[in-house]
Amino acid sequence: MAAYIPILIFALVAISFPIITLLIARAIRAGSPDPVKAEPYECGVRATTTAFDTRFSIRYYLIAVLFVIFDVETIFLFPWAVMFDRLALFGFIEMMVFLAILVVGYVYAWRRGALEWA
Numbered sequence: 001m002a003a004y005i006p007i008l009i010f011a012l013v014a015i016s017f018p019i020i021t022l023l024i025a026r027a028i029r030a031g032s033p034d035p036v037k038a039e040p041y042e043c044g045v046r047a048t049t050t051a052f053d054t055r056f057s058i059r060y061y062l063i064a065v066l067f068v069i070f071d072v073e074t075i076f077l078f079p080w081a082v083m084f085d086r087l088a089l090f091g092f093i094e095m096m097v098f099l100a101i102l103v104v105g106y107v108y109a110w111r112r113g114a115l116e117w118a
Contacts, residue, residue, distance in 0.1 A: 062114055073102050 080087070080095050087094075109115060 059114075059117060063117070066109055066114060070102070070106065 076098065077095070080091060084091065
C-alpha cells in the first residue's frame with residue numbers, strides 16, 4: 001500500500017491545482033465594469049457591437065485550419081534537413097513520399113475550392 005502513496009499525492013496535487021488557481025483568480029478579479037473599458041479603442045470609434053455579434057464565413061475557418069495543417073507539416077522539414085547527411089537515400093525517399101502526400105492534399109484542397117475566399 002505504501003507504493004501507492006506517491007500516486008495519491010500526485011492525484012491530489014493534480015486535482016487541487018486547477019481548483020486553487022480558479023479560486024485565486026476569482027479572488028483577485030475586477031469586480032465591476034470599469035468606465036475605462038468602455039472607452040473607444042485606438043482608432044477613436046466606439047464599438048457598435050460586441051465581438052460575439054459578428055459572424056464569420058465558414059471559409060475563414062477552413063482556410064485557417066488548412067494553414068495550420070500545412071504549416072505544421074512543413075515544420076517536419078527542419079529536422080530532416082538537419083539530419084540529411086545521416087539519413088542518406090532512405091531519408092530522402094521518405095521525405096519525398098511525405099512531400100508527395102502533402103502536395104496531393106494541397107491539390108485536393110485547391111481543386112475543391114477550399115482556398116478561394118469569395
